[in-house]
Amino acid sequence: MRLYTKTGDKGETSLIGGRVYKDDMRVEAYGTIDELNSFVGLAQAEAEKHASLAELADQLIDIQQELFDCGSDLAYAKAGAPYKMNEEPATRLEAWIDRYIQEAPEITRFILPGGSVLSSTLHVCRTVCRRAERRVVTLSRDHTINQDVLIYINRLSDYFFAAARAANAKLGVPDTEYVRSAEVFRKRKKDGGSGSDNGG
Numbered sequence: 692m693r694l695y696t697k698t699g700d701k702g703e704t705s706l707i708g709g710r711v712y713k714d715d716m717r718v719e720a721y722g723t724i725d726e727l728n729s730f731v732g733l734a735q736a737e738a739e740k741h742a743s744l745a746e747l748a749d750q751l752i753d754i755q756q757e758l759f760d761c762g763s764d765l766a767y768a769k770a771g772a773p774y775k776m777n778e779e780p781a782t783r784l785e786a787w788i789d790r791y792i793q794e795a796p797e798i799t800r801f802i803l804p805g806g807s808v809l810s811s812t813l814h815v816c817r818t819v820c821r822r823a824e825r826r827v828v829t830l831s832r833d834h835t836i837n838q839d840v841l842i843y844i845n846r847l848s849d850y851f852f853a854a855a856r857a858a859n860a861k862l863g864v865p866d867t868e869y870v871r872s873a874e875v876f877r878k879r880k881k882d883g884g885s886g887s888d889n890g891g
Contacts, residue, residue, distance in 0.1 A: 720826040721762035727819045728758040734812040743861050747854060750787060764837040774837040784846045791853035795860045800872035806859040813858060817851035820844060
């Protein structure tokens with residue numbers, strides 16, 4: 692199998708059902724999701740090094756599969772295609788987020804991305820995920836998209852924030868607070884939920 696086809700030498704690429712320029716907003720959206728998927732793979736490889744983070748490593752594999760589904764759903768040139776993503780993956784992310792919040796020390800101020808290598812990589816995933824979300828929002832203003840993709844990508848950035856903090860906690864590495872931050876996070880609720888979020 693040849694990797695090069697030469698069909699894109701004039702700056703065009705194929706969608707499912709058509710061809711567009713490579714800077715088309717659909718290509719920009721699913722291309723950014725592909726970039727995110729690569730960083731998730733890096734985080735997954737790092738998580739696999741730690742026995743205490745085996746569950747996280749497995750979750751990241753699932754997320755990689757779902758990101759591929761998201762990209763596929765955004766690659767249709769015409770509306771009405773059979774989508775792969777539904778509401779279930781985002782709901783599952785919420786359960787994971789709630790659990791990871793409980794596994795990390797409570798915070799009231801912004802934290803700096805960092806700590807362990809794994810946590811740092813998950814923060815990279817978070818920020819690239821936010822950029823992917825912006826690209827999908829731009830796309831959605833002019834084209835019909837699967838709204839479950841947008842919901843999933845929004846929830847996923849919160850997952851990466853919670854997972855990064857939980858990874859540091861499990862590895863015994865403290866988060867570093869942003870020293871000039873005001874108290875921006877609400878105290879954790881007594882019922883086991885959390886008033887904390889990272890803006891999304």
